[in-house]
Amino acid sequence: MSGKREQIREFIHSSLRKIINEKMIGEIYSRTTHRIKVAISPDQSMYGRQSLVDLVQQLTSLISDAEVVVRESAVMQDPYDDAIWNFGVEGCFTGTYDGQVKKPVSLDFILMGCVARGRFIRLSLVFDSEVLKKQIGQEPVRFLASVEYGPRRDSLSLVPQDQSIHPNRFSVHSRDFGKLSVDEFAGRILSDIWASRSSAAYDATSGTRHVNAEKCIKEHALYRDLNSTFYNFCYERKNDAMHIFMYHDRTGFARNYKRFDIPVSEKGAAYFGLGYVQLSFDGKIIRDDSLVNLKICVQGDDAVGELVSANTPHIE
Amino acid sequence: MEKNDNIQKNDKLTDEKLEEMGKIEFDLNGDISDFLKPDRVRQQSLAGFDDDYTDIVDYIVRCTYKIWDEHNIGLIYSHYQHRSRAHMPDGLVYGREKVVQATAAAQNAFPDFQLVVDDVVWRGNDVDGFDTSMPSTALGTNTGWSFFGAPTGKKICRRGIANCFSVENRIVEEWVVHDDVTVVNQLGLDLDEVIDDLIARGYCDDGDKEPAASERVHGEETPAPLPPAPKDEHDVEGLIRRTYAEVFNWRMIGKVDAYYDEQYRHLGCRNLDYFGHAEYKKFLLSWLSMFPDAEIIIEDIYWNGDAKRGYRASTRWKLVGTHLGNGIYGAPTGARIEVMGITNHLIRGGQFIEALDVYTDLEIAVRVERARRKKAAKLAD
Numbered sequence: 001m002s003g004k005r006e007q008i009r010e011f012i013h014s015s016l017r018k019i020i021n022e023k024m025i026g027e028i029y030s031r032t033t034h035r036i037k038v039a040i041s042p043d044q045s046m047y048g049r050q051s052l053v054d055l056v057q058q059l060t061s062l063i064s065d066a067e068v069v070v071r072e073s074a075v076m077q078d079p080y081d082d083a084i085w086n087f088g089v090e091g092c093f094t095g096t097y098d099g100q101v102k103k104p105v106s107l108d109f110i111l112m113g114c115v116a117r118g119r120f121i122r123l124s125l126v127f128d129s130e131v132l133k134k135q136i137g138q139e140p141v142r143f144l145a146s147v148e149y150g151p152r153r154d155s156l157s158l159v160p161q162d163q164s165i166h167p168n169r170f171s172v173h174s175r176d177f178g179k180l181s182v183d184e185f186a187g188r189i190l191s192d193i194w195a196s197r198s199s200a201a202y203d204a205t206s207g208t209r210h211v212n213a214e215k216c217i218k219e220h221a222l223y224r225d226l227n228s229t230f231y232n233f234c235y236e237r238k239n240d241a242m243h244i245f246m247y248h249d250r251t252g253f254a255r256n257y258k259r260f261d262i263p264v265s266e267k268g269a270a271y272f273g274l275g276y277v278q279l280s281f282d283g284k285i286i287r288d289d290s291l292v293n294l295k296i297c298v299q300g301d302d303a304v305g306e307l308v309s310a311n312t313p314h315i316e
Numbered sequence: 317m318e319k320n321d322n323i324q325k326n327d328k329l330t331d332e333k334l335e336e337m338g339k340i341e342f343d344l345n346g347d348i349s350d351f352l353k354p355d356r357v358r359q360q361s362l363a364g365f366d367d368d369y370t371d372i373v374d375y376i377v378r379c380t381y382k383i384w385d386e387h388n389i390g391l392i393y394s395h396y397q398h399r400s401r402a403h404m405p406d407g408l409v410y411g412r413e414k415v416v417q418a419t420a421a422a423q424n425a426f427p428d429f430q431l432v433v434d435d436v437v438w439r440g441n442d443v444d445g446f447d448t449s450m451p452s453t454a455l456g457t458n459t460g461w462s463f464f465g466a467p468t469g470k471k472i473c474r475r476g477i478a479n480c481f482s483v484e485n486r487i488v489e490e491w492v493v494h495d496d497v498t499v500v501n502q503l504g505l506d507l508d509e510v511i512d513d514l515i516a517r518g519y520c521d522d523g524d525k526e527p528a529a530s531e532r533v534h535g536e537e538t539p540a541p542l543p544p545a546p547k548d549e550h551d552v553e554g555l556i557r558r559t560y561a562e563v564f565n566w567r568m569i570g571k572v573d574a575y576y577d578e579q580y581r582h583l584g585c586r587n588l589d590y591f592g593h594a595e596y597k598k599f600l601l602s603w604l605s606m607f608p609d610a611e612i613i614i615e616d617i618y619w620n621g622d623a624k625r626g627y628r629a630s631t632r633w634k635l636v637g638t639h640l641g642n643g644i645y646g647a648p649t650g651a652r653i654e655v656m657g658i659t660n661h662l663i664r665g666g667q668f669i670e671a672l673d674v675y676t677d678l679e680i681a682v683r684v685e686r687a688r689r690k691k692a693a694k695l696a697d
Contacts (some may be wrong), residue, residue, distance in 0.1 A: 034348040035432045035453065047453055047473050048432060080664065082624050083345060116345035250590050 005075045005236075008085045008115055013070055015120070016089070022066045023060055041272055041291070043128040052123075064106060072276065074243040076237035079095045084116045086234040087188050088245025090276040090289060093127070097136045105135050110274040112234060112245050112290050113150040124247055126274045136155055246275040269274035340371045341620055342436040343388050351377050363442045364484025366394070372446045373436045376480070380450070384431040387423060387630045392416045395486060402490040403656065405676040406520045423461070426456030427470070432483045434672075435632045445483040447618055448628030451660050452476055454494075457502055461517070464510060472502045475583065477658040479616075481631055489633055493658050496678040498587040511678075511685050520682045527652030530636060532565055532611035539565045540612075541592035549666035550628045559668070560633070564612045567604065569597050581670045585677040606645060607637030607653065613629065619663075626664035633657050635675070639684055651687030653680055 013029050018024045027048055036056075038046040046052060060066055070091040076082035089111040097103045108131075113123040232247040249272050277289035339362050343350070351374060360371035369375040382388045392536040396412035409415065423429055432453045436627035442678035447464045454474045459467050476494040478489045500510050514520070532539055542561050546554035559575045562568045572593050582599065590599050604610060612635050622682050635655040657675030661668050 033345065035434060048430070048455055049456075080343075117343075119345075119347055121345050144371075 006076075006083075008087065009073060009075050009113060011118070012073065012075070012087055012089060016068045016070065016091075019020075019056060020066050020093075022059075025053060025056050025060065028056065033116075036120055037122050039124045041124075041274075062099070063097055066093065066095035072243055073276075074234050074245055076234045076236055078114070081116075084114050084121070086112070086114050086232065088243075088274075088276060089110045090245075099138065101137070103136045105132065105227055107132055107135075108291070110245070110276050110287070110289065112274055113233065124272070124274060126272075128291060148252050155186075192251060220238045240278075242279040244275075244277045244279060246277070248273055248275060268283065331398075342346055342373045342377075342433075344435060344439065348377075348381070348432075351381070361442050365442070365487055371487075372438050372440075372448060372482075372501050375482070376436050376448045376450055376487075376642050377433045378448045380431055380452070384423070384429055388421065389398060389419050392419060397486040397488045399485075400520070402489055402491065402492060404492050405494065405496070405656065405679045424460040425467070426454075426458055427460060427625030429454065429456040432440055433630060435660065437618060437620050442484075445481055445614070447479065447481050447486070449477060449618070449658065449660060451478045451633075451674075461487065462503075463502060464503060464505055465513070467502045468505070472499050473587075474502070474575050474671060475587070475674060476671065477630075477660060479630060479658055481692070486622055491656065491658065493586045493656060493674040494586060494678060495674055497585060500678070501586075506516055507681070511682055514678075514682050515686050520679050521686065522683070527638075530609040530611055530638065531561070532609060542566065545668060550623060551666075553631050555666060555668075556617055556631050557614060557626070558631060558632075560614055563588075564600065564610075569600055572597050572600070575668060577664075577667045577669045580668055585674060602627050603640040605637075606639060606643035606648075607617045607635070608640050610635055610637030621663075623664075624654060626662045626669060629661045629663060631659045631661065633659065639687070644680055645684040646688070649684050649687040649691060651684050653683060655680060 011031075015027065018027045019031075030280045032049045032052060034049055035047065035051050036052060038052055040046075068091060070089050072086065075085055075087045078086055091109060091111075093105070093107045093109055095105050097105050107127045109125060109127040111123065111125050114121050149195050171315065234246075235242060235243065235244040237243075273291055275288070277290070278287040325536060325596050332634055344522070356370045356374070362369055362371065364374070369378065383391050383395070391682050392412055392415050395621065396415055398412055399410065400412050402409040402415060402416065414453070432455065434453055435449075435450045438446055438559040452475075454472065454476060457471050460468060461467060466647075474495050476492070477493040478493075481489040485523060498509050499508065506552060516697075534540070540561070544554065544556045545558055555575065559571070563575065576596060578593060580592060580596055582596050584599065590596050612633050614631060614633050616632040619627050619631060621627035621629075635653075635657060637653055637655075639645060639651045640646065655675050657673065659671050661675045662670040
């Protein structure tokens with residue numbers, strides 16, 4: 001099993017290296033399925049590998065010396081289908097943005113996805129577009145601006161979840177976590193923080209409590225009735241810690257909050273984020289590098305909210 | 317893999333043959349190159365089918381590829397019966413010649429058109445015929461004149477489902493639904509203007525057909541008795557029939573909590589996705605608000621899969637209702653509407669995990685708007 005896991009890990013790492021660092025973009029054809037689904041936060045989703053090829057070509061034309069460095073990764077066999085391997089990657093993307101003025105770029109990212117039969121079948125990527133904007137001094141070019149390739153969310157369909165029932169039901173939500181010895185962790189993070197709004201849950205964390213609590217409170221302040229649903233997990237036990245990647249979907253109603261100087265909206269927003277958490281074997285969070293991009297356009301509205309995709313400092 | 321118990325039994329089918337057929341599955345993770353490899357050997361009895369097809373899944377995937385991606389439109393002559401019946405969103409298309417014409421027109425509009433097959437759910441045998449359900453994603457660039465008008469240069473990415481009944485290499489009957497409102501939006505067109513144009517062209521004109529009454533509730537009684545609860549987590553048909561009857565026809569919306577996974581994903585028309593119980597309940601209520609007497613009638617169900625990976629089921633349904641409430645089709649018109657829809661579910665552990673739900677959305681909008689204008693014209697008289 002570990003041999004296969006390491007093969008998959010090497011496949012993921014080498015794919016990033018060849019396609020981005022070595023500019024062998026054509027590798028996408030042999031390393032992805034023809035109907036790959038790609039979601040990129042803040043606002044793009046794509047279907048089909050030609051779309052991915054188009055995107056990478058445009059990206060490398062704008063940042064021709066682009067390089068990806070993988071810092072952490074986790075690989076796990078899918079609990080429902082032995083042929084599928086889920087993975088998460090946390091790393092950094094660097095290069096020179098070749099716009100009107102050349103600007104150095106250095107972006108943290110989290111990538112999650114699935115590999116089956118030697119091909120990527122799904123990818124989800126989050127990076128902090130506000131950081132990119134600051135680094136290049138302008139709005140980044142929106143890749144593939146001609147079409148929304150993937151599905152959207154209907155703000156009208158967004159309804160507040162019944163928060164009262166959530167805390168007790170998150171054990172069902174976290175069905176994959178059930179196999180971990182970190183059930184309690186999942187319960188506390190998901191229930192206490194997101195449903196019960198209790199940042200005190202971070203008492204159990206080591207070092208990152210205040211930063212995480214601030215991030216959490218800020219997001220709740222931006223979105224009324226914020227609901228977070230964790231859809232996918234990937235975790236791997238290594239010698240130093242448990243490395244956990246999480247895909248979560250959030251919905252809520254944007255509200256005005258003067259402190260953040262946000263326009264009154266009350267429009268529904270839906271967005272996804274990717275989380276990377278290092279958990280010590282005694283149940284304490286060592287790192288929490290979740291990337292949640294709140295600046296989401298819903299049904300053609302202007303952006304609501306602001307970005308709090310805070311990469312927490314690595315306090316240990 | 318467990319045996320597919322959804323295969324129609326037949327005297328001419330031996331146990332070995334049934335066992336063999338139970339293993340024919342669409343590989344959800346496979347690549348198109350797996351289908352296009354030369355010298356693949358036949359995996360399933362396919363009397364009357366072209367020699368190069370290995371099984372019924374391969375037949376559906378590759379004939380779609382040959383006709384659409386490789387532009388061999390003329391293959392329709394050998395893959396459709398001369399008197400084929402295609403139930404299209406705007407009504408019945410009789411005979412294959414019209415299928416040829418419509419395919420050529422679509423490929424002219426989108427010369428780089430790709431019809432990517434996302435799954436094939438199937439049932440049947442080469443004696444009685446095969447049913448197949450094919451969810452797909454259409455990709456293309458609108459550089460030619462299309463059904464909607466002049467070329468826009470815009471790209472589309474549209475979901476759809478085609479259910480076919482095939483005998484000896486030919487499609488005999490077909491049910492097709494597309495998310496065409498998404499196409500209108502992606503082409504950058506104004507939906508109201510498109511509807512105006514379609515009404516002027518007589519699209520979806522049902523003439524003077526008088527609407528019948530809803531039979532969801534018989535007289536002063538309750539809705540029809542509920543079908544039995546699903547026997548166990550393998551009872552796919554039981555789950556679908558019970559859920560549609562109880563949640564929709566009996567208006568027990570709260571039962572969504574029991575029948576749907578908490579992380580349920582509903583991939584709907586207009587390229588909209590609904591996640592979780594709350595959003596799906598809201599979606600159902602929006603329909604009941606627009607069509608308060610609506611009834612769903614299940615026309616066909618079949619499925620593949622196994623307990624571990626999940627069962628992939630295709631349900632073809634008809635919704636009948638009266639447009640009596642506000643919603644996405646505008647102010648109420650009193651129009652009697654019949655909606656053709658196909659929903660392909662992933663079911664695991666006795667619950668719905670995900671669904672692709674496609675129905676005749678654009679055609680409802682056209683029919684409702686036509687009813688509105690007829691009503692206004694009557695009032696003006």
